[in-house]
Amino acid sequence: RKEVEQDPGPFNVPEGATVAFNCTYSNSASQSFFWYRQDCRKEPKLLMSVYSSGNEDGRFTAQLNRASQYISLLIRDSKLSDSATYLCVVNTNAGKSTFGDGTTLTVKP
Amino acid sequence: NAGVMQNPRHLVRRRGQEARLRCSPMKGHSHVYWYRQLPEEGLKFMVYLQKENIIDESGMPKERFSAEFPKEGPSILRIQQVVRGDSAAYFCASSPGTGISNQPQHFGDGTRLSIL
Numbered sequence: 001r002k003e004v005e006q007d008p009g010p011f012n013v014p015e016g017a018t019v020a021f022n023c024t025y026s027n028s029a030s031q032s033f034f035w036y037r038q039d040c041r042k043e044p045k046l047l048m049s050v051y052s053s054g055n056e057d058g059r060f061t062a063q064l065n066r067a068s069q070y071i072s073l074l075i076r077d078s079k080l081s082d083s084a085t086y087l088c089v090v091n092t093n094a095g096k097s098t099f100g101d102g103t104t105l106t107v108k109p
Numbered sequence: 110n111a112g113v114m115q116n117p118r119h120l121v122r123r124r125g126q127e128a129r130l131r132c133s134p135m136k137g138h139s140h141v142y143w144y145r146q147l148p149e150e151g152l153k154f155m156v157y158l159q160k161e162n163i164i165d166e167s168g169m170p171k172e173r174f175s176a177e178f179p180k181e182g183p184s185i186l187r188i189q190q191v192v193r194g195d196s197a198a199y200f201c202a203s204s205p206g207t208g209i210s211n212q213p214q215h216f217g218d219g220t221r222l223s224i225l
Binding site: 044 | 140142144146151154198215216218
């Protein structure tokens with residue numbers, strides 16, 4: 001079993017749709033969590049951190065469920081520019097980051 | 110530009126040659142990470158370094174690959190006797206040294222290595 005698992009997709013949605021991605025992790029000692037996006041095999045860029053209480057940044061909402069060991073990302077009112085691969089990242093207290101393989105989103109007009 | 114700097118952006122080598130990839134972390138960051146991304150695959154951790162120390166190299170192939178982060182200068186990922194399967198994008202990331210588990214990593218633009 002992989003340490004961090006994501007549904008690879010692809011998710012194909014129309015503009016304006018709401019889409020949600022889930023990510024599960026196996027290491028119960030994981031300390032912090034992030035979502036990154038990667039465009040066309042460019043460098044990954046930090047989208048947002050994920051806090052225990054859940055957090056929102058504009059159209060993006062991230063949630064963490066420590067008991068079930070999963071995190072989620074919700075995108076509302078999808079834009080064409082949201083098309084990318086979304087990477088779930090889990091940090092341990094030893095400083096190591098483990099990346100999921102990513103979920104591919106395509107937003108269509 | 111205070112971001113993570115990688116060079117070269119593109120590197121072409123013939124089989125059997127050596128490839129050296131450089132990474133300068135963001136200003137104030139003392140932790141460096143190297144990742145490899147093969148075509149059509151996800152990002153794979155290779156090695157995590159602090160100045161003059163390798164902290165975790167569990168993702169590094171046992172042969173031909175080495176990494177260093179000297180006291181002065183950039184981190185270097187070195188691949189000896191390259192083979193076609195080494196063709197990939199190699200990304201470097203950095204993070205601050207304090208509160209490391211809570212700090213996200215910031216990535217450089219990557220080096221695209223092509224082996225002829």
